[in-house]
Amino acid sequence: MVELMKAIKLDYTNDSPQMSWENVPYPHPTAEGQVLIRVKAAGVNRPDILQRDRQYEPPADASPILGLEVAGVVEQVFGESQWRPGDEVCALTHGGGYAEYVWVDERHCLPKPEGWSFVEAASLPETYFTVWFNVFMQGELGRRGAETLLVHAGASGIGVAGIQMAKALGHRVIITARKEAQLNICKDIGADAAVLLDDDWVTQVKALRGSVQVVLDMLGEKTYPGNIQVLGKEGRLVWIAFLTGAKVSVTIPQMMEKQIRLTSSFLRPQSFDVKAKIAAGLREHIWPQISAGKIKPVIEKTFPIQDVQQAHAWLEKGGHVGKIVLTV
Known part of the structure; x- marks a missing residue:
């Protein structure tokens, strides 16, 4: 039976x-x-x-x-x-x-x-594995000490994870969101600055102190030109989705001038061994922050x-x- x-x-x-x-x-x-x-x-x-x-x-x-x-x-x-x-x-x-x-x-x-x-x-698992792999392992946030992370769709599950993980490890976080109400919520969660994702978002981000070293982007086509503008030298653009479109036009000299690196991935096709490394990284670096009450x-x-x-x-x-x- x-x-x-x-x-x-x-x-x-x-x-x-x-x-x-x-x-x-x-x-x-x-x-x-x-x-x-x-x-x-x-x-x-x-x-x-x-x-x-x-x-x-x-x-x-x-x-x-x-x-x-x-x-x-x-x-x-x-x-x-x-x-x-x-x-x-x-x-x-x-x-x-x-x-x-x-x-x-x-x-x-x-x-x-x-x-x-x-x-x-x-x-926790899907969003935290995704953020750790893409932002910290691939995007190398923190490779030179404290850095600035820009997170699009900051109120999403991924966005909230990105805010809390980066802040817990001592980084500065800027987020964008489509609704005014989401901006204050993201600040309450830990974002240092929150910008409405409208036609003026690039100007607002550039007006903030300091440059952006890593962008976590799940929108794709519509935010790509602005991402390149706000990234500082040796910046890393990390794609995890393409909700506004999947095709972008890369201007190579612009990328070379800033030495920008593009990285992207799907989590699910990663090997079991890679996922095990992600889990080990989370347990070593993030779980103590949860225990300390820095992540809610x-x-x-x-x-x-x-x-x-x-x-x-x-x-x-x-x-x-x-x-x-x-x-x-």
Whole structure:
């Protein structure tokens, strides 16, 4: 008899994808060094929506179930592991997070921060792995001491993570946002300056003291020319998405004059070993900042996992601050 668990199942029989909480086969480990997590909460991210709409093809070895980050309790260990049954963790998953149980590479788990709820802990992995990899490992923020980071869409889950991580490590942070109300919220979170993302944002950023060394950009086409203008010498432009368009025109002499470096990546296709290095970096540098109270959870809204369609709609409408999380 096939063991069953509950998970979000996708149905494409109608014109639009439907998601429902149904019985599915119980998961099994695919390699040694994995842990089974009993999921208590799962974060909602834009890649979930792209996969839902068949605009993004997950890796061939990934779970077809949506969900890239969870928090919960270790139930089983397969092979050698630093974790034991009963440990409370949050983890980056290779898909499969919208479920009662998920197997995860044990190296991609991090301790649930003391005093944080499972909902709060589930807001961490996807955004924190993304920011650590792109801003700190690829963009090398802090390679010459304290630097200035510009974060577009500062009120988003990624933006909030970028603000708090950079500030906790002693950097200056400028953000842009599309709504006036988001500017003060981002300042409350820790941003040193907040600029409305309108036709005058470049002038406003350039008027601020000091130059920008790293730009974290998820917008792409519309912000590219301004990014090049505000970056200082040896600046790094880090792309993680392209919500306003994917094509830009690079003026090579301008890049050479400032010695600007462009870097970009998707997180999910990175190897398990790379993700393990990201987790190790977070545990060494960021988790102590969380323990010290320098990083706080920022949750926009929670939904029971059965209401996943409403959760996705909330993310899609925009204007949120922080993360949207499903409770299981």
